[in-house]
Amino acid sequence: MARLNSNSLAIAQEIIGRYPVPRSALIPLLHLAQEQDGYVAEDAMAHIAELVEVTPAEVMGTCSFYEMLKREPVGDYMVNICNGISCHLLGASALIHHAEDTLGVKPGGTTDDGKITLEAVECIAACTEAPCLQVNYRYRNQVTTEDFDQLVADLRADAAGVAPHGQLAKVRQHVSEDRWAGVSPPHGQGEPAWMARNPSDNGDGS
Amino acid sequence: MSAPAPSDLRIITSRFDVEDGHTLAGYERTGGYAGLRRALEMAPADVHGEVRTASLLGRGGAGFPAGVKWGFCPPGVWPRYLVVNGDESEPGTYKDRLLMERDPHQLIEGCLIACYALGLSQCFLYVRGEMAHAQERLAAALNEAYEAGYVGANVLGAEDFSVDITLHWGAGAYIVGEETALIESLEGDRGMPRLKPPYFPASIGLYGKPTIVNNVETLANLPWIVSNGGDAFAAMGSDSSTGTRVFAVSGHVATPGVFEVPFGTTTFREIIFDPQYAGGMRPGRTLKTFIPGGASAPWFFEEHLDLPLEKTTVDQAGSMLGSGAIVVMDDTTDVVKACHNVVRFFARESCGKCTPCREGTSWLEKILGRILAGQGRPQDLDLLMDVCDNISPGINWPPRQTTICPLGPSAVSPIASALERFRDEFEAYLPATAVAVTTSSGVAS
Numbered sequence: 001m002a003r004l005n006s007n008s009l010a011i012a013q014e015i016i017g018r019y020p021v022p023r024s025a026l027i028p029l030l031h032l033a034q035e036q037d038g039y040v041a042e043d044a045m046a047h048i049a050e051l052v053e054v055t056p057a058e059v060m061g062t063c064s065f066y067e068m069l070k071r072e073p074v075g076d077y078m079v080n081i082c083n084g085i086s087c088h089l090l091g092a093s094a095l096i097h098h099a100e101d102t103l104g105v106k107p108g109g110t111t112d113d114g115k116i117t118l119e120a121v122e123c124i125a126a127c128t129e130a131p132c133l134q135v136n137y138r139y140r141n142q143v144t145t146e147d148f149d150q151l152v153a154d155l156r157a158d159a160a161g162v163a164p165h166g167q168l169a170k171v172r173q174h175v176s177e178d179r180w181a182g183v184s185p186p187h188g189q190g191e192p193a194w195m196a197r198n199p200s201d202n203g204d205g206s
Numbered sequence: 207m208s209a210p211a212p213s214d215l216r217i218i219t220s221r222f223d224v225e226d227g228h229t230l231a232g233y234e235r236t237g238g239y240a241g242l243r244r245a246l247e248m249a250p251a252d253v254h255g256e257v258r259t260a261s262l263l264g265r266g267g268a269g270f271p272a273g274v275k276w277g278f279c280p281p282g283v284w285p286r287y288l289v290v291n292g293d294e295s296e297p298g299t300y301k302d303r304l305l306m307e308r309d310p311h312q313l314i315e316g317c318l319i320a321c322y323a324l325g326l327s328q329c330f331l332y333v334r335g336e337m338a339h340a341q342e343r344l345a346a347a348l349n350e351a352y353e354a355g356y357v358g359a360n361v362l363g364a365e366d367f368s369v370d371i372t373l374h375w376g377a378g379a380y381i382v383g384e385e386t387a388l389i390e391s392l393e394g395d396r397g398m399p400r401l402k403p404p405y406f407p408a409s410i411g412l413y414g415k416p417t418i419v420n421n422v423e424t425l426a427n428l429p430w431i432v433s434n435g436g437d438a439f440a441a442m443g444s445d446s447s448t449g450t451r452v453f454a455v456s457g458h459v460a461t462p463g464v465f466e467v468p469f470g471t472t473t474f475r476e477i478i479f480d481p482q483y484a485g486g487m488r489p490g491r492t493l494k495t496f497i498p499g500g501a502s503a504p505w506f507f508e509e510h511l512d513l514p515l516e517k518t519t520v521d522q523a524g525s526m527l528g529s530g531a532i533v534v535m536d537d538t539t540d541v542v543k544a545c546h547n548v549v550r551f552f553a554r555e556s557c558g559k560c561t562p563c564r565e566g567t568s569w570l571e572k573i574l575g576r577i578l579a580g581q582g583r584p585q586d587l588d589l590l591m592d593v594c595d596n597i598s599p600g601i602n603w604p605p606r607q608t609t610i611c612p613l614g615p616s617a618v619s620p621i622a623s624a625l626e627r628f629r630d631e632f633e634a635y636l637p638a639t640a641v642a643v644t645t646s647s648g649v650a651s
Binding site for chain 1: 463
């Protein structure tokens with residue numbers, strides 16, 4: 001798979017433009033590469049390195065730290081079953097075992113048809129809805145084994161209403177040029193103008 | 207004494223039931239952006255003054271007073287940045303996600319107020335990677351707020367006040383919730399905590415510049431504080447834990463949920479047992495233990511139920527309110543498995559920078575694993591405590607650290623709590639023949 005295509009590149013340049021230092025855009029751009037290809041391809045990492053002016057090794061260093069960034073192809077759907085303490089108390093282990101039996105893979109594995117990758121993940125912040133899971137980072141709450149079986153059937157038929165792996169938010173930040181104030185580079189800046197407003201005597205000296 | 211109905215007390219969850227509360231129209235209709243307008247009529251230092259008066263404690267975990275933290279920016283050093291910590295990942299914690307999904311404009315307004323008060327010229331809103339819905343709600347809200355003139359160039363037409371908010375998202379790493387690791391991640395690096403001192407990024411933070419890192423819930427309180435005054439905020443709750451706080455109560459309770467309650471006066475018994483909150487234990491079950499403030503916190507028991515949800519009181523009782531996560535375990539709980547679950551979390555999430563944490567947490571997980579597998583040795587229980595003592599000398603509260611950040615010592619909490627109280631349950635996992643096994647494992651004990 002490939003470098004960023006022209007569509008991704010345009011989005012990448014808009015994202016980079018929102019940071020004072022291009023390197024800060026690294027993780028969002030890695031997500032963008034994953035959105036394009038379903039995983040972070042080596043060529044995409046090399047392209048991102050050029051865009052944010054670091055070495056490919058530095059991109060690899062960052063990419064390999066974070067769990068969501070996959071450097072090998074995964075299934076169309078990541079099914080991440082929460083194994084945090086609250087879900088553990090309410091049946092996460094049984095749900096994970098059921099998933100293993102149903103899908104015929106262990107956590108980290110992908111089904112033979114390439115549809116589903118199973119993972120047992122740490123707390124995903126839906127603790128009052130235990131046991132819960134995410135499909136491509138979309139929640140399913142209080143999941144029973146019957147719910148799980150239905151979900152798998154829907155995913156195999158691409159009928160669960162979930163975008164393929166890689167896409168996160170369906171809405172992107174977009175700022176029109178006349179509304180953007182302009183990034184604040186870390187050097188050569190003075191006190192912002194508004195700090196001189198209505199000076200009062202009870203300030204803290206900052 | 208029964209607590210007032212939750213609806214009477216809602217400050218930051220007031221729009222959770224408003225269907226379009228996440229849109230600009232819904233937000234404006236319900237009083238949104240009044241705090242920002244009020245702030246812009248005040249001098250920046252006076253806005254800071256109101257936050258000091260409010261005694262607003264940080265809601266991320268450490269509970270440090272926000273107004274004091276704000277004061278650590280060195281004078282005359284510019285630019286200054288705001289970084290919003292929306293990387294909520296502490297097991298059991300579940301409030302910032304709801305605040306971002308259901309009331310994104312409230313957070314944006316809080317960010318603008320903080321930027322105005324302190325001269326912060328750009329804000330970075332760091333949202334946990336796994337929270338796709340929160341990211342799109344915030345993106346949509348920011349797009350609306352920019353176009354409506356609340357964010358960006360010349361906020362509300364002011365010639366001298368412009369501030370950008372950049373939505374940023376992570377990629378899965380609990381450690382990034384630590385504020386210096388968050389900054390590393392925002393700079394495009396592996397999310398590993400920075401060496402201290404400096405203790406606060408307010409002195410040296412993002413790109414080496416003064417940086418305020420605040421939790422989502424902390425910032426969400428600012429519109430109300432500025433609109434109603436710091437005194438009104440400080441009048442709620444207890445003397446040292448002011449305002450309200452949002453707690454997630456999960457685990458073996460009848461009606462788990464996320465509740466905004468008066469900070470410092472509501473008790474654990476009320477929030478766990480009151481029908482308007484978590485509704486008590488599941489039918490026929492009794493309380494065994496509960497985690498009062500997220501997976502990092504030492505566990506509490508029956509005798510702690512009447513303590514108020516108040517920072518100082520809970521600290522003195524040997525635990526913490528942490529990130530506002532109460533996890534309840536009933537008499538069906540296998541505490542060895544629960545303990546292993548929490549320790550495994552820290553072992554998996556250790557960034558590997560400091561030896562005691564990197565090695566210690568994985569050793570703890572392995573030892574607990576073999577105990578659970580029926581292969582424990584009689585000396586393993588003492589060995590667990592010995593490893594804990596190497597991560598956090600003395601195993602006291604608050605914990606001493608041999609590490610840069612508190613992640614390592616956090617793994618000590620569940621073991622120290624569970625072993626002290628339920629040692630017999632650990633011993634029950636040891637094979638009967640274990641007593642006769644005396645061979646050395648090569649691991650110092």
